[in-house]
Amino acid sequence: MYILKQAFSGIKRAGFMSVACILITTFSLLIFGIFLLATANLREVLRYAHEKVEIVAFLEDGITSARMDSLEAELNAIPFIEDRTYVSPGSALERLREEFGTRSFLLDALEENPMPASFEITLKPQYRLKDRVVSVAERIRKLPGIEDVSYGRGWIARLESLVRMLALIDICVGVVVGVASIVTVSYTVRLTLFARKEHIRVLKLVGATDWFVMLPFLLEGVIHGLISVAISLSVVYGAYRVIEVRIPQAVYMPPGMILFFASFGVISAVLGSWVSLKTFMRAKD
Amino acid sequence: MLVEFRNVSKNYPSGLMAVKGVDLTIDRGEFVLLVGPSGAGKTTIMKMIYMDEFPSHGEVVVGRYSSRSVNDRKIAMLRRQVGVVFQEFRLLRDLTVFENIALPLRAVGKREGQIKKRVSNVLYSVGLSSKRHQFPLKLSGGEQQRVAIARAMALRPPILLADEPTGNLDPDTSEQIFELLLDINRGGTSVLVATHEHDMAGRLGKRIITLVGGRLVSDGDGIAGKE
Helix, strand or coil: CCCHHHHHHHHHHHCHHHHCCCCCHHHHHHHHHHHHHHHHHHHHHHHHHHHHHHEHHHHHHCCCCCHHHHHHHHHCCCEEEEEEECCCHHHHHHHHHHHHHHHHHHHHHHCCCCCCCCEEEECCCCHCCCHHHHHHHHHHHCCCCCEEEEEHHHHHHHHHHHHHHHHHHHHHHHHHHHHHHHHHHHHHHHHHHHHHHHHHHHHHEEEEEEEEHHHHHHHHHHHHHHHHHHHHHHHHHHHHCCCCCCCCCCCCCHHHHHHHHHHHHHHHHHHHHHHHHHHHCCCCC | EEEEEEEEEECCCCCCCEEEEEEECCCCCCCEEECCCCCCHHHHHHHCCCCCCCEEEEEEEEECEEECCCCCCHHHHHHCCEEEEEECCCCCCCHHHHHHHHHHHHHCCCCHHHHHHHHHHHHHHHCHHHHCCCCHHHHHHHHHHHHHHHHHHHHCEEEEEEECCCCCHHHHHHHHHHHHHHHHHCCEEEEEEECCCCHHHHHHHEEEEECCCCCCEEECCCCCCCC
């Protein structure tokens, strides 16, 4: 109770500096939060894209029904496959007509159906990553009776590298924001420490341990951190709601990311207090 | 033996040698006066007892704590056994008399009920029960020093150090403060008072250690040595 009282009185005492510290930390966290929100959304896009990943295996013309049966058995033996649909040349042409829409009359000029029969293959969710798709597709390509395979190799790779790049940017922004929070909080706590120099000195003279002296200041860092996290999370949520109106598929940070963000904000603020305290406690008056 | 100095010297980085080859002991229940002019090394001796300073040579032992083996935590524990009073009182102005005295009790984790009881008792013993809700700056110098003594005695330490406790007080108030220190000593607490008031020290008829230029020049009952 005494320690909590001291922590709040420290914040009150620092007054304007406390407000400035909370604002700067909030602003830094806000930038980080926006990057995290963007990452969460790009990951969602990637997840959606992975759901849509499929391998189309085109069959050789005139494949015998015996070959077709053994091909089906071989596809059944591949454990990564979740589902497969046989598309006959007729169905394929029909789909093409639908895609051509009003210009489907162009297809009337064809004397025979040029579309090959195919299997549309969906992989189990955990195998829809680029490398796995490539390896399964190449395995299918080698099966007798398969003419060719197609899959969205290029765009999956591009999307995955984009997510990787954003994760890297998140780390860089995180480091900058972390350092900014540590410096800001440490500066504010240092002012409180100097204002309370005599109090600390007396506490140490009467037998207080370093922990007893330091706890209110660490708690002050926690309070700064919590307030900054709460404000920045609210603002990021507000931004998400605005975006959601235009892009209904947009998502907010998932709970794990919110927890990481909150811990990050609080821990960097506590580290700020810690840096000042260690310097202050080592210095002799 | 409560306090023991074994061939202690103290050099400061500035080159000043504040204490030179001092050997001394203070037993439980003793009242000792440390006299000498300014710069004689009295405050350094005091600081070495509550381990705010450490010997450059030799060893200081206080109870079971040695200057050679203490760490931060042990120093905190030692200071719970050593009450300290200063010339400038060192009371916290933004805390009431009650809160100032409660500080050491809070530092050792006493419960609120125990704190109230103990503070009331100490305040009564220094005659300031009625001033518990006052802030230090509303009190006279003598009263402030009584509060400082009450704070130093809150944890009932076996030894009380008073560094020039009457330096800022008029003669009458000084006499009252010495009376209070003698009372505390009669209760069984060892008391070490650093003072430059030789006359007062001589009148008390207690053990007097005289320091000059960092050296211990005399140690005996009721005799202040030459400066």
